[in-house]
Structures are given as C-alpha cells and as structure tokens.
Amino acid sequence: xxxxxxxxxxxxxxxxxxxxxxxxxxxxxxxxxxxxxxxxxxxxxxxxxxxxxxxxxxxxxxxxxxxxxxxxxxxxxxxxxxxxxxxxxxxxxxxxxxxxxx
Amino acid sequence: xxxxxxxxxxxxxxxxxxxxxxxxxxxxxxxxxxxxxxxxxxxxxxxxxxxxxxxxxxxxxxxxxxxxxxxxxxxxxxxxxxxxxxxxxxxxxxxxxxxxxxxxxxxxxxxxxxxxxxxxxxxxxxxxxxxxxxxxxxxxxxxxxxxxxxxxxxxxxxxxxxxxxxxxxxxxxxxxxxxxxxxxxxxxxxxxxxxxxxxxxxxxxxxxxxxxxxxxxxxxxxxxxxxxxxxxxxxxxxxxxxxxxxxxxxxxxxxxxxxxxxxxxxxxxxxxxxxxxxxxxxxxxxxxxxxxxxxxxxxxxx
Numbered sequence: 001x002x003x004x005x006x007x008x009x010x011x012x013x014x015x016x017x018x019x020x021x022x023x024x025x026x027x028x029x030x031x032x033x034x035x036x037x038x039x040x041x042x043x044x045x046x047x048x049x050x051x052x053x054x055x056x057x058x059x060x061x062x063x064x065x066x067x068x069x070x071x072x073x074x075x076x077x078x079x080x081x082x083x084x085x086x087x088x089x090x091x092x093x094x095x096x097x098x099x100x101x102x
Numbered sequence: 103x104x105x106x107x108x109x110x111x112x113x114x115x116x117x118x119x120x121x122x123x124x125x126x127x128x129x130x131x132x133x134x135x136x137x138x139x140x141x142x143x144x145x146x147x148x149x150x151x152x153x154x155x156x157x158x159x160x161x162x163x164x165x166x167x168x169x170x171x172x173x174x175x176x177x178x179x180x181x182x183x184x185x186x187x188x189x190x191x192x193x194x195x196x197x198x199x200x201x202x203x204x205x206x207x208x209x210x211x212x213x214x215x216x217x218x219x220x221x222x223x224x225x226x227x228x229x230x231x232x233x234x235x236x237x238x239x240x241x242x243x244x245x246x247x248x249x250x251x252x253x254x255x256x257x258x259x260x261x262x263x264x265x266x267x268x269x270x271x272x273x274x275x276x277x278x279x280x281x282x283x284x285x286x287x288x289x290x291x292x293x294x295x296x297x298x299x300x301x302x303x304x305x306x307x308x309x310x311x312x313x314x315x316x317x318x319x320x321x322x323x324x325x326x327x328x329x330x331x332x333x334x335x336x337x338x339x340x341x342x343x344x345x346x347x348x349x350x351x352x353x354x355x356x357x358x359x360x361x362x363x364x365x366x367x368x369x370x371x372x373x374x375x376x377x378x379x380x381x382x383x384x385x386x387x388x389x390x391x392x393x394x395x396x397x398x399x400x401x402x403x404x
Contacts, residue, residue, distance in 0.1 A: 018128070018131075018132070019128055019129065019131075019132040020131070020132045020135040020136065023132065023136065037147060037148060037151035037152075037155075038129055038132045038133050038136065038148060038151065038152065039129075039148075039151040039152045039153075039154065039155025039156065040151055040155060041132075042125065042128075042129055042132075042155065043155050043158065043159070046159075062131065063131070065127045065128070065130065065131040066127040066128060066131075067127075067128055067131055068125070068128045
C-alpha cells in the first residue's frame with residue numbers, strides 16, 4: 001500500500017471527511033510530510049471507491065458549492081489493519097537487527 | 103465568482119465533462135479552501151496537478167490495469183506518440199544531433215550515435231511510463247536517457263565543438279531533464295541497482311553495434327542501409343528486453359504494450375540515417391512484447 005493511500009484511509013478511519021478535510025488531516029498525521037494535491041487526492045478517492053474501500057457518505061452545500069464527504073468501509077478498514085500489521089512487523093525486524101548489531 | 107475560481111474551472115476543462123458535472127464543485131471548493139486569502143492564481147503545483155489528473159481521467163490512464171489492458175496500452179501509445187512526435191518534429195531532434203555529433207572525435211561520435219537509440223528509447227519510454235503514472239519506471243528510464251545522452255554527448259558537444267545549439271533542441275532535452283528530475287524527486291527512490299541495470303542497458307545497445315564502431319564502413323554510420331540486420335545486437339537486445347519486461351511488465355502491462363507499439367515506429371522514423379539502430383530498436387520492442395506476454399501480470403499497486 002502506498003504511503004499517501006495509507007494516510008488517506010487513516011484520515012477517513014477517524015470520521016467521514018470531505019476532500020479538503022482529508023488533505024488537512026493527512027498533513028497532520030504525516031507531520032507535514034505528505035501534501036496531497038487536490039487532483040491527485042480525488043484520483044485516489046476514485047480508485048478507493050472503485051475498490052469498495054470507501055463510499056460517499058453525504059453531500060453538503062457550503063457557500064453555494066456541493067462538498068462530498070467520504071467514509072471508510074469495512075474492506076478499507078481491513079486493508080488498513082493489514083497494512084498496520086505489516087508495518088509493525090517490518091519495524092520489529094528493523095529494531096531487532098539494529099539491536100543485534102549494536 | 104472570483105478570479106481564482108474562474109481559473110480553476112478553466113483548469114478543470116482537462117477533466118471529462120461528466121466528471122466535472124459530478125465532482126467539479128467539490129474539487130473547486132477544495133482548491134479554494136487550500137488557497138490564501140486574496141489569491142488570484144492557482145499555484146503552479148496545483149495547476150500542474152489538475153492538468154495531469156484531468157488528462158489521466160480523460161484518457162483513462164489512471165485506471166488500474168484490468169482485462170482491457172491491451173486496449174489501454176494502445177491508448178497510451180497514441181497519447182505518447184502525439185506528445186513525443188510533437189517535440190521531435192518541432193525541434194528536428196535527429197538533424198540537430200546528426201549535425202552536432204558527427205564532426206566530433208570519431209570514436210565518441212560513433213559511440214554517441216548508437217547511444218542515441220538508447221537515449222531516444224529511454225526518452226520515449228520515460229514519457230510513456232509517466233503517462234501511466236509509473237513513477238519509478240519513468241524515473242529510471244528518464245535517468246537513462248538523461249545520463250546516457252545528455253551528459254555524455256551534450257556536454258561534450260558544447261565543450262568541444264562550440265556548438266551553440268538550437269533553442270528548440272535545448273527545449274527537448276530540458277524536457278528530458280525535467281522528467282528525470284521529477285522522477286528522482288518521487289518518494290521511494292529507485293534502488294541503485296535498478297538504475298545501474300537501465301544505464302547498462304543503454305551501453306548494451308551501444309555495444310551491440312561494436313563492429314561498426316571499431317571498423318566503420320566508408321559511408322560511416324549514416325550510410326548504412328535502412329533494413330540492414332546486424333546479428334550482433336540480437337542477443338543484447340533480447341537480454342535488455344527481458345530485463346525491462348521483468349522489471350516493469352509486472353507493474354502494468356499497458357506500459358509494455360505501448361512501448362512495444364512505439365519502439366518499432368521510432369525505429370522506422372528515419373531509416374536512412376539510423377538503419378542498424380532501427381533494427382536494434384525493433385528487436386528490443388519484439389523482445390519486450392514477447393517477454394511481456396510470458397511474464398505474469400502483477401497484483402495492482404494502490
């Protein structure tokens with residue numbers, strides 16, 4: 001799973017968000033490391049929607065414009081859990097190797 | 103409607119109309135929320151992102167490879183052909199390089215003539231990979247084109263011949279440099295051995311013409327017949343093609359299909375000037391296609 005995807009799913013795992021909300025939360029979660037551009041974000045949201053990992057939650061009108069909120073679905077949560085488990089394993093391996101070579 | 107909003111909507115014309123009707127409002131709202139108070143122009147980064155994403159959406163290049171990957175490969179090939187042909191035709195790249203390197207030192211000139219095939223292949227392949235959003239592939243191939251040609255030939259050319267160059271030619275290679283720079287700045291940098299293999303591939307293609315380098319014919323490189331076939335390049339071309347296919351075919355078959363369609367066309371572009379090189383490119387394309395058919399398709403990467 002690519003890093004931006006991981007953080008997008010993480011942002012949506014907390015609560016449903018619209019596009020700008022996802023961009024802001026990903027920036028916070030990644031400590032400023034990942035700055036999603038809007039076009040790239042919406043392309044990612046499309047792909048995640050196609051895969052059934054996220055779905056549109058609702059639409060709200062703000063300042064005369066429609067804002068679509070997205071929420072994560074169970075397959076998306078499963079994928080996120082699997083990725084977290086994989087990263088934990090990798091970190092454990094790295095920590096163990098470094099400790100052994102110290 | 104503010105000036106910024108109006109300009110963002112103009113950029114959204116890169117997206118299909120149906121997409122704009124359904125999601126345009128949301129995307130514009132997001133861009134406006136990201137902007138500073140009083141901002142009148144979208145930033146360069148946002149503008150480029152919208153244009154590229156819209157183009158990808160319009161050409162379905164952002165769709166994951168699926169059962170229709172062959173048709174998608176055709177689409178990629180067509181888009182890349184238009185883009186590259188526009189650049190090449192506009193700058194008369196071949197003529198610029200022929201005029202530029204032929205007067206140089208004989209060995210360097212002959213060797214650089216053959217690495218041109220690798221450089222052009224890398225240039226083309228990098229463009230195609232970029233269109234397929236294969237950032238890592240684009241990075242490697244653009245780096246190959248950039249290093250094998252631009253640094254070794256262009257730098258030498260300016261240093262040794264005092265060639266001032268045409269602005270258009272510089273634009274073409276600036277594009278390659280920009281592509282390589284973009285690719286190198288992507289996260290997860292390419293592992294060194296991959297870059298090494300790709301760079302070596304350029305050398306393999308050049309070495310494949312070794313008999314001509316050390317025993318040039320009276321007519322020189324440019325005098326070779328259009329459809330001359332040199333058996334010396336067959337094995338290296340197959341090795342290179344296999345390496346390419348193993349490294350990239352697993353990622354996205356669209357890229358392989360597109361390159362297999364484009365490389366023979368590139369090889370046929372200027373038959374009189376680059377006869378043996380054309381055959382080399384065509385063999386490379388055949389090897390890539392053949393190996394790609396046999397190579398398993400990989401799981402998608404999100």
